[in-house]
Amino acid sequence: GESVGLHLPTLSVQEGDNSIINCAYSNSASDYFIWYKQESGKGPQFIIDIRSNMDKRQGQRVTVLLNKTVKHLSLQIAATQPGDSAVYFCAEKISSYKLIFGSGTRLLVRP
Amino acid sequence: NAGVMQNPRHLVRRRGQEARLRCSPMKGHSHVYWYRQLPEEGLKFMVYLQKENIIDESGMPKERFSAEFPKEGPSILRIQQVVRGDSAAYFCASSPRPARGYGYTFGSGTRLTVV
Numbered sequence: 001g002e003s004v005g006l007h008l009p010t011l012s013v014q015e016g017d018n019s020i021i022n023c024a025y026s027n028s029a030s031d032y033f034i035w036y037k038q039e040s041g042k043g044p045q046f047i048i049d050i051r052s053n054m055d056k057r058q059g060q061r062v063t064v065l066l067n068k069t070v071k072h073l074s075l076q077i078a079a080t081q082p083g084d085s086a087v088y089f090c091a092e093k094i095s096s097y098k099l100i101f102g103s104g105t106r107l108l109v110r111p
Numbered sequence: 112n113a114g115v116m117q118n119p120r121h122l123v124r125r126r127g128q129e130a131r132l133r134c135s136p137m138k139g140h141s142h143v144y145w146y147r148q149l150p151e152e153g154l155k156f157m158v159y160l161q162k163e164n165i166i167d168e169s170g171m172p173k174e175r176f177s178a179e180f181p182k183e184g185p186s187i188l189r190i191q192q193v194v195r196g197d198s199a200a201y202f203c204a205s206s207p208r209p210a211r212g213y214g215y216t217f218g219s220g221t222r223l224t225v226v
Contacts, residue, residue, distance in 0.1 A: 008151050043202050043217035044154065089153050096209045097144065101153030
C-alpha cells in the first residue's frame, strides 16, 4: 500500500454523484477520528470528526460513519462537485495530541 | 487572525547542507506539532513542542533532526547534512492547549527538495 510508496488509490466519480471513501484504522483504543482533505500543494484541511461513542455524524454534504467492530471509517460526500477533487485522509487520535494518518484516497470528479 | 504560517513554502538544498523550516503558530497558540509527508503518503508525526519545551519527539530521526520553539519567535525544524531521503513536505500545526478531543489546524507546509 501507500506506506511503501505505491500510488494512492483513486476514486473517480461523476459530478453530482455521491462519493464514498473508506478507511481502516489500527488502534481499537482510539476514541476520536478526523477526516482531512488535502488539495495539491496545500496542508490538510479539517472536514469532519467523530468520537468513538458515535457511529454516525453529519455535516454539510458530508457524513462520517464509524464501525468500531471492524475498525472502519467511511466518508460520504453527497452531490460531489469538482471542488471536492483532492486527496482524503482519515486520522485517528492515539493520544491527547498525536494523530495517525491513513494512507489516503485520491478523489477525481469528472465533469 | 492569520492561520498557521510556514516558510519558506519551497526549499531546495544540496546534499550535506542544512535546512531550517519555520512555523509561526496561530495567535495565542503555545503548542506546536510537526509532521512529515512523503510523496503519496499520509502525514507522520515528528515532534510536539510547547514554548521552550519538547514534549514528545518520538517521531524524530535520532540524528540530524532537531526542533525548538523559543519563548519568542517561530518554531524551527532544523535538518543538518540533508540527504535525498529528507525530501518531503513538512507540516506544522498549532493549538492553544494540548489538542485533546479535537483536531488541529495545519499550515500549508514547506516542501523540501534535496538535490
